[in-house]
Amino acid sequence: MIEFYSPSGQEAPLAGFLVQEMARRGFHAHLDEAGNATGQIGAGARKVYLVGHMDTVSGEIPVRIEEKKLYGRGSVDAKGSLAAFIEAASSLKDNDKLSITVIGCVGEEAESKGAKHLIASHQHQPDFVIIGEPSGWDSITLGYKGSVNLVCQITQERHHGGHAEPTAAERAVEIYQQIKARFGSETLGFETSNLKLIALNTHQNGLDERAELKLNLRTPLGFDFDLLHAFLESLPKNIDVEMGETTPAIKAEKQNPLVRSFLRAIRAQGAQPTFKVKTGTSDMNLLGPAWNVPILAYGPGDSSLDHTPHEHVLIEEYEKAVIVLQQVLQALA
Known part of the structure; x- marks a missing residue:
């Protein structure tokens, strides 16, 4: 075998x-x-x-x-x-x-x-x-533990490197930190939620720039997936979030x-x-x-x-x- x-x-x-x-x-x-x-x-x-x-x-x-x-x-x-x-x-x-x-x-x-x-x-x-x-x-x-995959895409106009506006990649990192602060834990265990950054990819075409963030959240018993979904829906409109199938x-x-x-x-x-x-x-x-x-x-x-x-x-x-x-x-x- x-x-x-x-x-x-x-x-x-x-x-x-x-x-x-x-x-x-x-x-x-x-x-x-x-x-x-x-x-x-x-x-x-x-x-x-x-x-x-x-x-x-x-x-x-x-x-x-x-x-x-x-x-x-x-x-x-x-x-x-x-x-x-x-x-x-x-x-x-x-x-x-x-x-x-x-x-x-x-x-x-x-x-x-x-x-x-x-x-x-x-x-x-x-x-x-x-x-x-x-x-x-x-x-x-x-x-x-349970599990759910998340894919976040941030698309925005490209700016000069000296501009104060955060890049799409920086916004992606901010989103990761927000989700981790709200739903993650530094302690790994059966009783905690743990967020893992799987991939961060960026792309630009001269006019727009895009960042894609792939995350996996491991969840404990009784985790409120509806609360997670509501949080993701509250993110700015230029952030497209796909929440995968939930496994309790x-x-x-x-x-x-x-x-x-x-x-x-x-x-x-x-x-x-x-x-x-x-x-x-x-x-x-x-x-x-x-x-x-x-x-x-x-x-x-x-x-x-x-x-x-x-x-x-x-x-x-x-x-x-x-x-x-x-x-x-x-x-x-």
Whole structure:
């Protein structure tokens, strides 16, 4: 799987491989209309969904094993989790209590095309959902922050460099500072809003000058997106602001059979399980509210290596995650 370089939009070769591999392992496997690789195994009435993603961020990393570590883009985020899902579910192919569906979604690192299709199709109503994202084999993730992208364009007449009028670029910086002062925080955490400057581009044609500001705002539970929209609407008329699709934060409940099964399985491997909340965003933000069933995220790997040139997963950690998942599925049966 890691040898398939699959940045968002280029998942098709990996998807075809996964459908073949799942079919070989006894799954009823196919590609859905969005390009998600889907495999179902088991004949039970209780439905467990294991939802990972096939796409990665860009930046190819040579695939190799060094010192019992598997290096490669996606080894942590999040092909390791998806591979563990397939391996764990395969071991329960003869069970008559669970119906296990493994889904490798497309586009999670972009616009969540795959997850949105699962919701829009109205074909899925699981009883339990495990999202494939790195938590570490001995931890489970219950929450992710929300997110919204902003694009601000400032267009004005060009002035001489000695003129007192601020340039379009300077106005863009002012807008960034205003939004950050109103909605951002210097403290990074699950409880705070954090504004990130993604890009600042400028252009001039001799008569006009333009600056484009691209921002991302990570938001906590209960964030008021309407208040943000009203603030942006109050900016001067020569500032055109595009507010992208809003994704609210999520924090799942602890008191349910899914969480308890994970706690027991991790303890059975000799570790003390911990709960995590993440400052990023995942498909769990979309699928949790849509399906409204017990949900959490789990998978091998250190999420601090996500998107970095040093991305790798410990092979021993991957193997422990597979065992934990097997025991969780057996407990849910």
